[in-house]
Amino acid sequence: MNKTEKHIAVVGGTFDPIHGGHLRLGQGALGALHLDEVWFMPSGSNNYRSLTGLRAEKYHREAMVRLAIEGQDKFRFSDWECAQPGSTYTSKTFAQLNATFPEVVWYYVVGADTLNSLKYWEEPELICNSVILLVAGRQEQVSSDSLQQTAGALRERYGADIRFIPWNDYPISSTKVRRDHGTGSLEPGLVPPEVLDYMKRHHLYRPLQELSDRELLERAGAGPLEYECYERLTTLLTPRRVKHCLGVMHMAMLLADAYRNVPLEKARLAGLLHDCGRTENNAHNALAHAPAGARMAKQLFGVSDEEILSAIRWHTTGRPGMTELEKIVYVADYIEPFRSHMVNLDKARRIAYTDLNHAVSFMAENTFRYLESREEDIDPVTLEVMEYYKVQKEFL
Numbered sequence: 001m002n003k004t005e006k007h008i009a010v011v012g013g014t015f016d017p018i019h020g021g022h023l024r025l026g027q028g029a030l031g032a033l034h035l036d037e038v039w040f041m042p043s044g045s046n047n048y049r050s051l052t053g054l055r056a057e058k059y060h061r062e063a064m065v066r067l068a069i070e071g072q073d074k075f076r077f078s079d080w081e082c083a084q085p086g087s088t089y090t091s092k093t094f095a096q097l098n099a100t101f102p103e104v105v106w107y108y109v110v111g112a113d114t115l116n117s118l119k120y121w122e123e124p125e126l127i128c129n130s131v132i133l134l135v136a137g138r139q140e141q142v143s144s145d146s147l148q149q150t151a152g153a154l155r156e157r158y159g160a161d162i163r164f165i166p167w168n169d170y171p172i173s174s175t176k177v178r179r180d181h182g183t184g185s186l187e188p189g190l191v192p193p194e195v196l197d198y199m200k201r202h203h204l205y206r207p208l209q210e211l212s213d214r215e216l217l218e219r220a221g222a223g224p225l226e227y228e229c230y231e232r233l234t235t236l237l238t239p240r241r242v243k244h245c246l247g248v249m250h251m252a253m254l255l256a257d258a259y260r261n262v263p264l265e266k267a268r269l270a271g272l273l274h275d276c277g278r279t280e281n282n283a284h285n286a287l288a289h290a291p292a293g294a295r296m297a298k299q300l301f302g303v304s305d306e307e308i309l310s311a312i313r314w315h316t317t318g319r320p321g322m323t324e325l326e327k328i329v330y331v332a333d334y335i336e337p338f339r340s341h342m343v344n345l346d347k348a349r350r351i352a353y354t355d356l357n358h359a360v361s362f363m364a365e366n367t368f369r370y371l372e373s374r375e376e377d378i379d380p381v382t383l384e385v386m387e388y389y390k391v392q393k394e395f396l
Ligand SMILES: [Fe+2]
Pocket: 274, 275, 278, 289, 315, 316
């Protein structure tokens, strides 16, 4: 072993949530080799299903991994994949890690099942050339003819360096944790207590539709400021409108989490307050409540952040040249999880996760067609937005 080299193993996955089996994989790697560090690296995938509440938001998945490995020698948290917008591929991740840390020898810890499916992954050759594969499996599993044949084929075809580490089955998977936690039948001891406590505090893996307003705020990690705003909102708006505000808060955070270009706190407050102007006075004037809301957010709710005020100001019509936060609130207003009757809602939700500018254009167009069909007033800005964002593409 070269003295200047560092040896680091990566344990990857969605960690939705992290459990004792993941930690045992890391410990298994440490026990089998002289490693300097083990990195726990949550994947960057943005679960479309976190719209329902049954999957954890990316920021919650990350927080749980941090909690699970806290204080454990040689275990490190890595946001390498999470910090990137859009989907990430293992092959690209390791190619980038090799380029960034040329002094590191990288190992990738996978289960025996993963080795069998590796040839179907994106660019398996690149993976095999970038890392040493540490395959964890039970003795009879790793010595089975089929797994040895798979390993042999990968070695021959791609020059893969594959090593096996002993492993005993762990009696739980993330899927089972989610399901058993939801039904209250989760066996104790299989998920680190800090993670379990976090799941409970934030009401993870429960349908959003079943959460009370308070629980929705707790899910979003709200602090005193948001609770105060919520209390005031309940005096101004109908309960249904308040629920919608909580839905936009949740959705705005999901989008900020996906694109990673706006702080979550800003998305949370802007989403929560976006309709604060939709009081009895403005209830029937769809266009007036946005500028009125921006004024109220400043004067009544004490918001001084111009970006947040501007996101509230433009959330109904949008405008050409919107800031990222403005786009996020505009889009979140359309697709928040409690919406069910918006035009082309499913398609709008899919687009929102892949291309924010396209989503703005798509939603402006739907709004335009809808208002046109009802012969209602259309703000000319809606048309401008539709055209402007057709040419602005931002692919993830
Ligand atoms: Fe509104």
